[in-house]
Amino acid sequence: MYFLAAEGGESTHNPIIPLWQEIVVGSVAFAVLCFVLMKFVFPRMEQTFQARVDAIEGGIKRAEAAQAEANQLLEQYRAQLAEARTDAAKIRDDARADAEGIRQDVLAKAREESDRIIAAGKDQLAAERATIVRELRSEVGAIAVDLASKIVGESLADEARRKGTVDRFLSGLESTGAR
């Protein structure tokens, strides 16, 4: 190689020995490239990758959160529905119980009323009976006396005696009637 180069060229080069000028130029150029790309480009790419991962994972997380919220709401609605059902059942039961109570009340009142009316009727009846008995007593006495005087033909002069006789008679009637 050296021999050929010496033969063909005006200056000779050994390809395995680097030219120091090229080392300087290459170092500077590569340093500039490294500086720009490693400072302004690749870190931003890393950020973008991270943002992308976040966006995807964030989307999944949001979906999961929404799902969880929906499930929670569903549970809540179910609970509320069940509660409403028990409430309705309770209200129905209450209403039934109330109706029963009212019926009983009304019935009791009606019974009481009828009892009262019956009792009043009885009292009235008793009072009327008593009045009638009283009237009858005097009338019956007079009639009996008249009848007796007609039958016996004698006037019972003695008032006191006459009165006692009638009373005795009537008492006897009453006691037999009562028995």
Next chain:
Amino acid sequence: MFGQANVLAAGQAAFPPTVEDFYLPSILPWGAHESYWFTKITAMVWIAVGVLIIFFLASYRNPQLVPTKKQWFAESIYGFVRNNIAVDMIGHAGVRFAPYFTTLFCFVLLTNSFAIIPFFQISPNSHIAFPAILAIISYVLFNYIGIKQHGFVKYFKNSLIPPAPWYILPLLIPIELFSTFIVRPFSLAVRLFANMFAGHMLLLVFTLGGFAMLSANAWLAPVSVLSWVMTIALTFLEFLVIVLQAYVFTVLTASYVQGALAEEH
């Protein structure tokens, strides 16, 4: 290629190509042979740096959660190196090295690609200075990471003393020292340099060989055509080498970092 162009224009196809074909006259000052500050090679390095910076800054000026096509492309390059090299080799701790690995991968890939891009036609990596810089950075990086992770003594103990019976250690320790701390940067640099150097040399041989045969004897024209067809085929091979070497350089750097971070040998 200016050299060749001049030579071909002068009607004297210099064959076989020599090492001097890799050292083109300088651009500024124009045509100088001993000035290396502004040559086609250094210009290509600056172009590579500029193209990468402009591409990444433009496509990542306004990053969106739902990427545009350009942004997606830039992200896939980074994502490829990050997930398939850094994380695969080093594990989750590799993410913090992904920016450097991606920069390295892109730089090597683009500078390698100049070998087969028309009008560039030569890779800066066929000059050992550039692979050497990258190899030195990798070397410093993995040693620094190892010392930072384990402390100076433990790092060298981890690296130099393999889990082997004591009587074999006198043999193993020099081998480990040699392979880990001396050979690694050289192998890294030379692998890339030699691949790109040889690739360019191959293309030169077949291209110039075609001209050489044609000018030697018109009856050799069909062989010249065959030679140029071979050039096209070798360009495809070169493409494979370009991508593979960029990948290998990055993967080996990642592997060295992984070795430095590992607890055991």
